[in-house]
Amino acid sequence: MEKTLFSTTEVAGWLGVFHTTARRWIERGKIKGIRVGRNYKVPVEEAIRVLNYYKVPLPGPLKSYELKKTGQVNGLSFYKGGSNSILQKLLLVEEIEDPAFACRQDAILGANQAFCRLLGYSQVDMIGLDVGKVLDKTTKSKLIEFAQERQTNPGKGAADYEGCLKGKENTTKKARITIGSLDCIKGVFLLVIRN
Known part of the structure; x- marks a missing residue:
């Protein structure tokens, strides 16, 4: 409360x-x-x-x-109860069982509980966090390349990468990462971690 x-x-x-x-x-x-x-x-x-x-x-x-x-969350306006609100689309991350997060450019918009537990963050800490805090430089550059490619070819599907995740206590974990774009929200990408 x-x-x-x-x-x-x-x-x-x-x-x-x-x-x-x-x-x-x-x-x-x-x-x-x-x-x-x-x-x-x-x-x-x-x-x-x-x-x-x-x-x-x-x-x-x-x-x-x-x-x-x-009626704002992180500076993004949304319509309460609207079926196509940005907030509801970002809640898609919560429905995924594997660790996952949604991001726009360099900022994390939301992460599910499994992803937060994996890296030692709380869900509140994750919102607005720089992607570079949870992905190593190579994986982050792959995400940026993917984002640029999806801007020119929006119809393409998801891509799989091998990469390293960075935890809160400066720990690193190798992981298979699937990156996909959310067609319903322009410029937002979904990353799902598969160990």
């Missing part, structure tokens, strides 16, 4: 002030807060309003809440 109330200490830390200052602001009505026992909690929307007012970049939990509220 997503967190919707934040302590005065958290809000004060984001603003760069003492928690007593944030508490005083709540008591004076500058910030809307909810009294919980002897302490105050700040609702997520109020925390976003205050941080935006002081032009402070939103921290992770607030940024994800704001993006969900505006």
Whole structure:
């Protein structure tokens, strides 16, 4: 469940002030807060309003809440409930049993749990990660060649390569990698690892 109330200490830390200052602001009505026992909690929307007012970049939990509220994921707009949304197409990766991820150019758009376990990352860590962090230089250059070839010949099928994967702890693993383009999303490629 997503967190919707934040302590005065958290809000004060984001603003760069003492928690007593944030508490005083709540008591004076500058910030809307909810009294919980002897302490105050700040609702997520109020925390976003205050941080935006002081032009402070939103921290992770607030940024994800704001993006969900505006209907965006990683800066990509999608239609909630639309059958052809980008988000739904990227969820295709979750349906694959083998380790797999989807990427556009140099950035990973999404990876399934099997791929994350294989390399020691969490799924959240994988989003937006540079492809060079999980593929060695040779394999990454093969991916780039494949991408360029698919731009000129979009009808071609998938290709198999032997390559090395790089784990979070600087470990390397040899793997057979199948690379294919997703016709439904231009410029997005799906990589499936077969050990």
